[in-house]
Amino acid sequence: MDVDKMEEKDWKYHGEGNKSLVLSHVQLSRVLRLLKYPAEDSENPPQTVEQAFRQIQNIVDFSSNVMSSLLGEKFIHSGEVVKLPLEFVRQLSIRVQHQRPAWRCDKVMDIYSGCALCLPNLTSPVLHQPTHTPPLCIEIKPKCGFLPSSKHVSKDIKTKVCRFCMHQHYKVASGKWRRRSLYCPLDLFSGNRQRMHFAIRHLIEEPQNNFKIFKGGQCIYSSKEGSDDSLDLNSLLHHLRPYFLYGNNRINTTSKAVLNDFIQVLVNALLSGGGGGDGGMVTERQGEGRSFCEASLFNKERIRHGSQGLPSDSVLFRILQTQMLDTQDIEGLYPLYHRVEQHLQDFPKESVRTRLQIDGPYDEAFLEKLQKCPTEDDGSVEFAVAKVHQYRVAMTAKDCSIMVALVPSSEKEEDDEGQRQLRDFLSSRPPAFSYSVSILDLDPKPFDSIPRQLRLDQKIVSCYLRTGGALP
Numbered sequence: 202m203d204v205d206k207m208e209e210k211d212w213k214y215h216g217e218g219n220k221s222l223v224l225s226h227v228q229l230s231r232v233l234r235l236l237k238y239p240a241e242d243s244e245n246p247p248q249t250v251e252q253a254f255r256q257i258q259n260i261v262d263f264s265s266n267v268m269s270s271l272l273g274e275k276f277i278h279s280g281e282v283v284k285l286p287l288e289f290v291r292q293l294s295i296r297v298q299h300q301r302p303a304w305r306c307d308k309v310m311d312i313y314s315g316c317a318l319c320l321p322n323l324t325s326p327v328l329h330q331p332t333h334t335p336p337l338c339i340e341i342k343p344k345c346g347f348l349p350s351s352k353h354v355s356k357d358i359k360t361k362v363c364r365f366c367m368h369q370h371y372k373v374a375s376g377k378w379r380r381r382s383l384y385c386p387l388d389l390f391s392g393n394r395q396r397m398h399f400a401i402r403h404l405i406e407e408p409q410n411n412f413k414i415f416k417g418g419q420c421i422y423s424s425k426e427g428s429d430d431s432l433d434l435n436s437l438l439h440h441l442r443p444y445f446l447y448g449n450n451r452i453n454t455t456s457k458a459v460l461n462d463f464i465q466v467l468v469n470a471l472l473s474g475g476g477g478g479d480g481g482m483v484t485e486r487q488g489e490g491r492s493f494c495e496a497s498l499f500n501k502e503r504i505r506h507g508s509q510g511l512p513s514d515s516v517l518f519r520i521l522q523t524q525m526l527d528t529q530d531i532e533g534l535y536p537l538y539h540r541v542e543q544h545l546q547d548f549p550k551e552s553v554r555t556r557l558q559i560d561g562p563y564d565e566a567f568l569e570k571l572q573k574c575p576t577e578d579d580g581s582v583e584f585a586v587a588k589v590h591q592y593r594v595a596m597t598a599k600d601c602s603i604m605v606a607l608v609p610s611s612e613k614e615e616d617d618e619g620q621r622q623l624r625d626f627l628s629s630r631p632p633a634f635s636y637s638v639s640i641l642d643l644d645p646k647p648f649d650s651i652p653r654q655l656r657l658d659q660k661i662v663s664c665y666l667r668t669g670g671a672l673p
């Protein structure tokens with residue numbers, strides 16, 4: 202990317218999360234991801250240019266040296282740090298302001314450092330086959346897919362109801378969302394097609410910040426506070442229908458059938474090895490285990506049979522394995538965090554912090570520290586640091602997003618219309634898509650966010666015990 206030839210008119214607002222705002226190029230398949238600050242700091246940047254640069258370089262290093270090795274290189278695009286002209290950034294920040302959702306405007310885009318992360322645009326992928334139909338990209342932020350089994354867990358409810366489902370009650374009680382999502386991550390991560398289907402249906406019904414759909418790079422479906430949900434679903438169906446007309450159903454495809462086919466294609470992609478077409482490979486599956494959330498509305502009777510677990514080369518399996526590096530639960534981790542904190546206070550030299558790699562660098566040595574962590578606590582600060590590193594990596598995996606890009610198989614290959622209709626009719630299967638699966642949003646979580654995690658955990662659990670357990 203030639204930053205000297207950057208023209209502000211070539212970039213537009215693409216989306217944002219809690220930590221960053223994303224702009225996309227109108228022609229090239231590129232995005233710029235800029236940091237955000239709390240609005241009250243807008244006159245006064247909370248960090249220097251060097252610190253901002255370091256922060257973004259840390260994100261790149263963490264993604265390429267640590268997360269990529271845990272999650273699988275094929276899913277990861279780490280990008281590169283770029284320095285942008287300040288005038289370019291300022292103009293853009295003004296131009297995109299009116300497109301930002303109001304509920305995200307408690308933060309402002311960083312216009313001081315000129316630093317950004319440049320990434321491939323995963324919502325408008327350049328795939329091998331040129332096609333007339335724009336790709337569909339589905340973004341899922343799946344959250345934590347397992348129940349803790351650590352002996353340090355003090356409240357029994359945490360071993361029965363998953364964190365996401367409990368957190369939903371807290372979010373509604375605190376006014377963050379108006380309605381509770383009935384999505385349960387344990388259903389999505391089950392590897393059982395019915396449960397996964399059920400989970401995705403609830404993501405569609407109440408997307409919050411866990412689900413988005415893009416068509417040809419444009420967001421066509423996401424949570425819009427205050428809008429009429431049924432209208433949104435109708436417009437989604439209008440977008441999806443052309444992708445799912447086939448066989449003898451060309452005219453009378455019902456909305457229900459379109460939605461079912463869409464979800465089925467998505468489930469296939471999530472269970473696949475991450476790329477390619479029909480996903481017909483036979484893969485080793487990992488047992489479903491102790492992984493049912495009591496808050497999930499999925500009918501438990503139905504999972505007695507046919508639960509297969511996740512294929513070990515699937516994106517969900519890799520994410521779940523990485524999340525499970527949180528072996529202690531925050532309640533068991535906090536005392537270890539405290540041991541590290543104490544050590545840093547007793548030995549306040551910067552070299553101690555650096556040797557323990559508390560704030561990076563996120564290199565092979567960091568990865569080795571967390572991978573070679575002994576199973577038994579020997580009371581050392583090294584053990585505590587390794588556990589804290591593992592926990593932070595798990596937190597990133599609990600917070601990342603999956604992007605599934607679906608490209609309808611080239612119409613060109615099937616120029617004989619009659620032949621295709623016959624095949625579709627005979628197979629009565631949805632049309633073929635080629636897909637690619639990526640993981641995004643792999644920022645390292647700061648060391649000092651751990652005390653906040655403990656407090657949040659306590660608030661969520663006590664809120665659930667007070668209000669949630671009573672609700673259906």
Ligand code: ATP
Binds near residue numbers: 215221234
């Ligand atoms: P969170 O609040 O989830 O931590 P964040 O502030 O860390 O979010 P991202 O999730 O990285 O930010 O980016 C915000 C949104 O921008 C994403 O949800 C996604 O829709 C879009 N986005 C991010 N990176 C890309 C990319 N490489 N290609 C296309 N879209 C992207």
Ligand code: ZN
Binds near residue numbers: 362366495497
């Ligand atoms: Zn749940």
Ligand code: MG
Binds near residue numbers: 600
């Ligand atoms: Mg995100």
Ligand code: MG
Binds near residue numbers: 643
């Ligand atoms: Mg993030």
